[in-house]
Amino acid sequence: MHETLFFICGGILAASAVLVSVFGLKNDNFPGKAMPAVIVWFAIFAVATGTFAVLHGKDESKEHDAEYSKASEELHKADTSGPFEEAELEAAEAESGESEGEPGAEESSEAEAENEESGEEANAELEGEGGEQLEGEAGATAAGGNPELGAVVFSENCSTCHGATGHGGNGGPDLTTMPLAQSEEGAIQQVTNGGGGMPPFGGTLSEEEIENVAAYVAQEITHGE
Ligand code: HEC
Incomplete structure (x- = not known):
């Protein structure tokens, strides 16, 4: 504008x-009487040009400020947002695009996965049953009784007949030779x-005391199962 x-x-x-x-060169009398008018004329435009030059300078600095703050x-x-957000957005778009693009393929792969799962579950169930049976047998020795607590029960209730170490002597047989031991x-x-x-x-x-003493007999005396 000011420019x-x-x-x-x-x-x-x-x-x-x-x-x-040009006028002055051609007319010897010029400016003559017109001198003040010519001076005023030049003065007006000289001042105006200078003013607008200054105003234009201000405009430009404002523009620069605006540009600077924008930048x-x-x-x-x-x-702050960075290229990562853009990348994430792109990735999300790509994902949604894929799922929309191949619904059939995904469904079928899901169905396959389900089939596999149910198959695996069935296998696991079969294994689980077998495993439980095995565990049941093993659990009686491993998880059933506590042989350390059983040792106390044995010395209080059994050693009178089977001896302190369970090898017999007081009317009870040597437990290492007995099948149920x-x-x-x-x-x-x-x-x-x-x-x-x-x-x-x-x-x-108590049931627990019996389990414990049985564990003591089987594990510590006979070293059976
Ligand atoms: C009153 C004496 C007496 C006491 C107390 C006693 N027992 Fe016996 N126990 C016997 C006799 C006798 C036999 C032999 C039984 C047989 O020949 O069938 C025996 C057998 C056993 C057997 C082997 C059974 C078999 O047929 O294999 C075990 C195991 C056993 N006792 C554990 C214990 C434990 C554990 C205690 C303590 C909680 C205990 N006994 C307390 C007298 C006793």
Whole structure:
């Protein structure tokens, strides 16, 4: 805006100078009486051109300010949002595009996965049953009783007949030679029900105490299962 006015005023000023000098060269009397008018004319346009030059300078600095703040804003954006967000957006778009693009393929692969899963589940169930049975047997020795606690129960209830170490001597047989002493299950059965001259302990000892002492017999005395 001010730039245009600057050029107009400057143009008029320059044109006036040319006209005045041409006119002056051709007419000896010039400027003569017209001298004040010529001076005012030049003064007006000189001042106007100068003013608009200054105003235009201000305009430009404002524009520069605006441009600078815009640029710094963009820089700031680039810093905070960064290229990663864009990349994420692109990735998300790509994903949605894929799933939309091949619905059939995905469904079928899902179905396959389900089939596989159910198959695996069936296998796992079969294995689980077998495993449970095995564990049930093993659990009687491993997880069933606590042989350390069983040792206490043994010395208080069994050593009177089977001896302190279970090798017999006081009317009870050497347990290392007895078939039911070889496994925890067998020992539990014998201790709970008694038999063959041995009293039953099902009424006097708790289930846990019987399990513990059976574990002690099978693991520490006979070193059975
Ligand atoms: C009153 C004496 C007596 C006491 C107490 C006693 N037993 Fe016996 N126990 C016997 C006799 C007798 C036998 C032999 C039974 C037989 O020949 O069938 C026996 C057998 C056993 C057997 C082997 C059974 C078989 O047929 O293989 C085990 C195991 C056993 N006792 C564990 C224990 C434990 C554990 C205790 C303590 C909780 C205990 N007994 C307490 C007298 C005793």
